[in-house]
Amino acid sequence: MTKDYEIIVVGAGPAGLSAGIYIARQRVSCLVISKDLGGQLNLIPRLENYPGTIMSSGPLLARTLENQYLTFKGEMIYDTVERIDESENGLTIKTNRSEYTCKSLVLAPGKVPNNLGIANENVFANKGVHYCTKCDAPFYQDRVTATVGVGGYLLESGILLSRMASKVYLIYRGGALGGDKEIISSIEKKENVELIPNTMIKEIHGNNTLQKIVIKDNQGLEKTLNVDGLFIEMGSKINLDFVKHLVKVNSKGEIEVTEGGKTAHPAIFAAGDATNILYKQIVAACGDGAAAGLSAFNYIEKMKGKPGIRADWKKTIGDTVFHY
Ligand SMILES: Cc1cc2nc3c(=O)[nH]c(=O)nc-3n(C[C@H](O)[C@H](O)[C@H](O)COP(=O)(O)OP(=O)(O)OC[C@H]3O[C@@H](n4cnc5c(N)ncnc54)[C@H](O)[C@@H]3O)c2cc1C
Structure with a gap:
């Protein structure tokens, strides 16, 4: 039997759970449907930049958000959304x-970072x-790092690491770096950055933590580099197949939203990493989820003909307009 809710949220990452908290607290029926609890939070064992917590972890934050949501009698189901359609009474x-x-x-629904696809990659994750x-460059102050990736992601990674690490090996498959010319020129001037073109990462090794990587150039020459950290910036996947016929999706595959998470569909709102927001971070996902x-x-x-919680209440007394 089809079960009916006033509002359904897809995804139990920080954006979806924050949305759920704000909805359920208004005592309307709300269901969060998600493949898992936490989404990308599960990839963050050490969380330093979530305001209000000095030191936390992604999984701990996910459980806290879930508990907070359930406190307000929100419902939760672990399942995968496969298709959303308009129907007579809604969606x-x-x-x-x-x-x-x-x-x-x-x-x-957030996103999932692409991996490099080499052996041991999962073993040394985090x-x-x-x-x-x-998110993680600040953990590598004065340490030796390598970064591998594509386009602007690689350039940004190189710049951020060069501000922290003692050494940055910037590894890429092509002969020349692609992307913003000014950033490329800035990277080329950094004394602690070594550009390694025409090269791929073949192996990664370590004991409990990463210790070295083996790189291979397009002539077949191999070299071992001792590194403390390897940053993989291969972009990420956003899967909107289940809803892309109802909302507007930009060239990066993100849902286009305007203020308050409005999408091209009047009944559908969106938040978090799957949208066209600038900074894909937890605090932004939570704020936009709430909105x-x-x-x-x-x-x-x-x-229902009710006023709801307006963001733009105003009252005029004499010549003065009060916004609240
Ligand atoms: C390695 C790593 C480290 C990071 N470190 C930090 C950090 O230190 N600080 C910080 O602020 N940010 C960090 N981030 C970024 C942060 O994790 C994201 O910005 C944030 O998790 C985005 O939240 P979200 O709710 O939009 O999406 P997600 O966290 O991706 O959650 C999306 C949820 O939707 C579910 N879902 C997707 N599709 C479906 C479907 N069809 N049906 C049902 N469920 C679905 C997923 O299973 C998941 O539960 C990091 C990201 C990564 C990858």
Whole structure:
């Protein structure tokens, strides 16, 4: 039997759970459907930049957000959303195991970083191998690092690491770096950055943590580099196959949103890494998730002829306009 909710949230990463907290707290029926708890938070054993916590971890934050959501009587189901369609009374959500309907939807399916595809990569994940330079470069103050990746991601990684690490090996397959000319010229001037073109990473080795990488150039010559950290910046995958016929998706494969997480569909809101926001970080995902949740709540309240929680209340007394 199809179960009906006022609002459904897709994804239980920081964006989806924050949306859920804000929706459930308004005492409307809310279901979060997610493949897993936490999303990319599960890749963060050491979390230093989430405001309000001195030192935390991604999985701990995920459990805290989930508990907070459940406290407000929100419902949660672990399943994969396969298709969303418009229906007579709103939207129909087909999952791997069931079917649901709702009046409004918050999309927060996030993204998954691409890996390099070499042996041992998973073994050393977060033990020297990293997939988010802007998140993890600060752990490599005065240490030796290598970075490998594509286009602008690699350039950004090189710049960020050069500000922290004592040495940065910047490894790329082509003969020349691609991307912004000014950034390339700035990287070329850095004394602690060594450019290694026409090269790929063949092996990674270590004991408990990463110790060395073996690189191979396009002539077949191999070399071992001793490194403390390897940053892999191969972009990420956003999978919106289940909903891309209803919202507008940009050339990077992200859902286009405007203020309050509005999408091209009036009943669908979105937040987090799957959207066109500038900085893909937890605090931004939480803030935008809360906003998208409130927008979805306002949408259903408006359908019922109620005012909802407005962001733009104002009162005029004499010549003065008060906004609150
Ligand atoms: C290695 C790494 C380290 C990072 N370190 C930091 C850091 O230190 N500080 C920081 O601020 N940020 C960090 N980030 C970035 C941060 O993790 C993301 O910005 C944040 O998790 C985005 O949240 P989200 O909710 O949008 O997406 P995600 O965290 O990706 O969560 C998306 C959720 O949606 C679910 N989902 C996807 N598709 C479906 C579907 N079809 N059906 C059901 N469920 C679905 C997923 O299973 C997942 O649970 C890091 C990222 C990585 C990869």
